[in-house]
Amino acid sequence: MSGRGCDLVVVHLYADLLRTYGDRGNVLALARRAEWRGFGVRVCEVGRGEPLPPKTDIVLMGGGTDRVQEIVGEDLLSRGGELLEAAAAGAVVIGICGGYQFLGRRYVDARGAVIEGLGILDVETIAGEGRIVGNVRAEATLRDERFELIGFENHGGRTRLGPDARPLATVPQGQGNNGGDRTEGAVQGTAVGTYLHGPVLPANPRFADELLRMALAERLGGEPLAPLDDALEEAAHSAARSRRR
Amino acid sequence: MDRTPAADRGTSSARDRVARGAARATGAILRRTGAGGGSALPGTVLERLSPGFVERRAAAFGDGVVIVSGTNGKTTTASMLRTILRASGIQTAGNESGSNLRRGVASALMEAPATARMAVLEVDEAALPALVRAMRPRALVLTNVFRDQLDRYWETETIARHLADAMDAAPAGCRVIANADDPLLWHRAREHDVVGFGVASLVGAAATGSRADAEPEACPRCGETLSYAGRTIAHLGRARCTACSWASVAPEYEATVVSSSGMSGIVVKIRGHTIHLGIGGVHNAYNAAAALAAAAVLGVSEERAAKALEEFRPRFGRSEEFSAEGHAGWLFLMKNPAGAGVVIREVTEDERVGAVVVAVSDQIADGRDISWIWDVDFERLGAAGLPTVASGRRAADVAVRLKYAGESPVGVDPEPRGALRTAASAAGQGRSIAVLATYTAMLDVRRALTHSRRARLEDVG
Numbered sequence: 001m002s003g004r005g006c007d008l009v010v011v012h013l014y015a016d017l018l019r020t021y022g023d024r025g026n027v028l029a030l031a032r033r034a035e036w037r038g039f040g041v042r043v044c045e046v047g048r049g050e051p052l053p054p055k056t057d058i059v060l061m062g063g064g065t066d067r068v069q070e071i072v073g074e075d076l077l078s079r080g081g082e083l084l085e086a087a088a089a090g091a092v093v094i095g096i097c098g099g100y101q102f103l104g105r106r107y108v109d110a111r112g113a114v115i116e117g118l119g120i121l122d123v124e125t126i127a128g129e130g131r132i133v134g135n136v137r138a139e140a141t142l143r144d145e146r147f148e149l150i151g152f153e154n155h156g157g158r159t160r161l162g163p164d165a166r167p168l169a170t171v172p173q174g175q176g177n178n179g180g181d182r183t184e185g186a187v188q189g190t191a192v193g194t195y196l197h198g199p200v201l202p203a204n205p206r207f208a209d210e211l212l213r214m215a216l217a218e219r220l221g222g223e224p225l226a227p228l229d230d231a232l233e234e235a236a237h238s239a240a241r242s243r244r245r
Numbered sequence: 246m247d248r249t250p251a252a253d254r255g256t257s258s259a260r261d262r263v264a265r266g267a268a269r270a271t272g273a274i275l276r277r278t279g280a281g282g283g284s285a286l287p288g289t290v291l292e293r294l295s296p297g298f299v300e301r302r303a304a305a306f307g308d309g310v311v312i313v314s315g316t317n318g319k320t321t322t323a324s325m326l327r328t329i330l331r332a333s334g335i336q337t338a339g340n341e342s343g344s345n346l347r348r349g350v351a352s353a354l355m356e357a358p359a360t361a362r363m364a365v366l367e368v369d370e371a372a373l374p375a376l377v378r379a380m381r382p383r384a385l386v387l388t389n390v391f392r393d394q395l396d397r398y399w400e401t402e403t404i405a406r407h408l409a410d411a412m413d414a415a416p417a418g419c420r421v422i423a424n425a426d427d428p429l430l431w432h433r434a435r436e437h438d439v440v441g442f443g444v445a446s447l448v449g450a451a452a453t454g455s456r457a458d459a460e461p462e463a464c465p466r467c468g469e470t471l472s473y474a475g476r477t478i479a480h481l482g483r484a485r486c487t488a489c490s491w492a493s494v495a496p497e498y499e500a501t502v503v504s505s506s507g508m509s510g511i512v513v514k515i516r517g518h519t520i521h522l523g524i525g526g527v528h529n530a531y532n533a534a535a536a537l538a539a540a541a542v543l544g545v546s547e548e549r550a551a552k553a554l555e556e557f558r559p560r561f562g563r564s565e566e567f568s569a570e571g572h573a574g575w576l577f578l579m580k581n582p583a584g585a586g587v588v589i590r591e592v593t594e595d596e597r598v599g600a601v602v603v604a605v606s607d608q609i610a611d612g613r614d615i616s617w618i619w620d621v622d623f624e625r626l627g628a629a630g631l632p633t634v635a636s637g638r639r640a641a642d643v644a645v646r647l648k649y650a651g652e653s654p655v656g657v658d659p660e661p662r663g664a665l666r667t668a669a670s671a672a673g674q675g676r677s678i679a680v681l682a683t684y685t686a687m688l689d690v691r692r693a694l695t696h697s698r699r700a701r702l703e704d705v706g
Contacts (some may be wrong), residue, residue, distance in 0.1 A: 017463065020392065020617040022616035023619075024619055024620060025619030028619070028649050030650065065401060066400065066402070135613075152614040198616060202619070203642070223260070232645050235657070
């Protein structure tokens, strides 16, 4: 857009497989909100066996069914180095639902088998009794910005944070990471994980914008992002406040 | 010769008669008090008072029971099959209201006329294995496996497993009629005595790239990537695995789309029979191929079945006509990305349409997680420049979705009456309104149309 060439490369990892909960909407929110501000955006779908494009700014990985997560598991572990490298170079890595669990250190399934994760987030997930399902309202803190998150959770795993990760949010309404400690999601450096569907980014433009600010930090040079008209999103937030769990 | 009507042979116990009386009274009370349609609760009463009623009543149909299941197309396929059977002189019972859990099926069996020789029942996927065991069908029609109401069933694999369990539970001699274009379903179905149906790939349907409304395209056997020689809807098409030898096959009953005229009809050719269907959309080519294949398995001549299909008209909610605020309109049920995508294609190709209402609610029957609307091809609506109104309990979220699809809505109103009014004024003189609604949102729209003096719902059933 606007002859600036490409300012932002957004990778949708395993877009053909991990997309059960409208994750395309998350990519769309990041891309459009950058484009509406005049940045040139390139969205790349990266599948099994394909390398990340050079200068990746954002990697987003969604959730899938158990079978599909099994299918991508092997490929994902083989690109652990690549993702860690990208994150170390400042790329924002976002995991949602199953993608969040993959970013963690390990997942212990119902039979006690241990599935190694990428270890980008210091979290661990253990399969729990029954699923956590329902509408969520959360209060997030990301890079000193505080904002409300709305979404829907539906997961069987119980996730606990280690000392290197801190929670993305607390949950006044909902079960969050594990149904016990009132936390939701995790943040560590430029890596962010959340259980929220919605999809979470178009539903929560302030969250999307914080992630864009992280990814565009160098190009923004300390300048804030230009404001956008989010009246429709704000209306959706006020509707969500009166919704039952 | 035994002159006892079929229904009484299997259900003649005094207990069944008392139970039926109590269940009917329940239904009458529900209808009179306006507490609901009264189609499911009587079944609950009946089953409580007379355990085993479903088994006994199902066994009493002289020519057996046919069950239709799968994510999309259950109601229409079952309805098409009943139309064919009735046109062939076979009196056929069924759950026409679409109430398809065990209690709804029990209610339908209770209301089945004693003279019915056959029953064609649509059954919810999760309720299917138990009902196959209970009703011992002679044929099982399986339409497809799409994402639907994820927070209730969790995963498409779970739905596929329900269908596979049902096939395993079917009695000896039961024929399976399955969608050969659905890799996950066909992989399981081909282990059984199966007749395949499908639709020949459409010209111009690309076989590359990922499509938002499709299920993950992994080989059902080894998990590697599937490659498509052609597609029809989402992940339906002719596929082969890029790693192992798995491949789908050309089905015995394959429909070819000859021509399409938006929402009002589609012409298909199946095994040499040209059929002018009175309802549009590729999904109805699938439904027709399924119904024709099932009818043939049941012994109806293909020619007669093809002729009967031309007389078929849609049932409740699967494209009903109405008029409101001086405009004609169509009401479509929207359940999941693939189904909605087909409807949007029809709507944008039909020049009579001047405005669209998208109504999404989040009650259990709609699916409480509405993330899936981001996988619906609303971009096509935006590109067509059709003014769109967001409605339903989640109208505000629909509005955000439409904004990202390229065209912010011309109105946001959770209430159907207001939404229709806004759509009517945006539609332009003489143009129609298309309403796409999730299940309970559709009920709300119907209620508004029924109670409004300025609106009328055609009885096209």
